[in-house]
Amino acid sequence: MQTGSDSDKRKLLSALAHGSIFISVLVVSIAIPIAILFISEDTLIKDNAKEAINFHLNVWLWAILIVVPSFLTFGLVGLIWLVLHWGLSIWAIIHSLQTPDEPFRYPFIFRIV
Template sequence: MYDADQRKLLSALSHGSIFFSAALVSIGIPIAIFLVSSDPVVKENAKEAINFHFNVWLYGIIVLVLSFISFGLLGLFLGPVYFLFHWGLAILAIYQNLTSPDTAYRYPFIFRPL
């Protein structure tokens, strides 16, 4: 059916692309994987990674605005929570994809517009 190693690699690359940068370049990798791959699990992981990128940007803007309004006081608390959310969930997604490649990872606490 589908190659398990390729499934692991492409799924982990989709979720790990957020480590390359938080800019538009990093979202291009899961979009390309979504368009090129025929594996349904890889497509689902790529779609979930795209949704996670959008949520990271949205939450980052919210933290930035709240920090600006509170003269940085809320940023002292929300900044580390934001980075824990950003990095921690991406690492967890990569780990889940490498240990159980037959199921797509679903991020908690995100909106799914796609």
């Protein structure tokens, strides 16, 4: 059985891994889940950190791919991408806080790590 302290730690680190994407779009944001992956011994926290790393890589990939279509549609494609990106991140944070015993899986992403 898990103690309250372990559950709180799991919630905090999992939410931090998923929420790090809001810090910046640079390398700093992906460094947080990478650090959590290496310092944590909990497999569930590691699963959430890996998923967050995969989501970061997918966000960067899709951002590169939608630059031209975004210009052609006067920013509409970019706006849709931004809403999906933020919405999925917020969903992951909420899921991590509400159900800390279950790793979050982003839909429709390529899993590299």
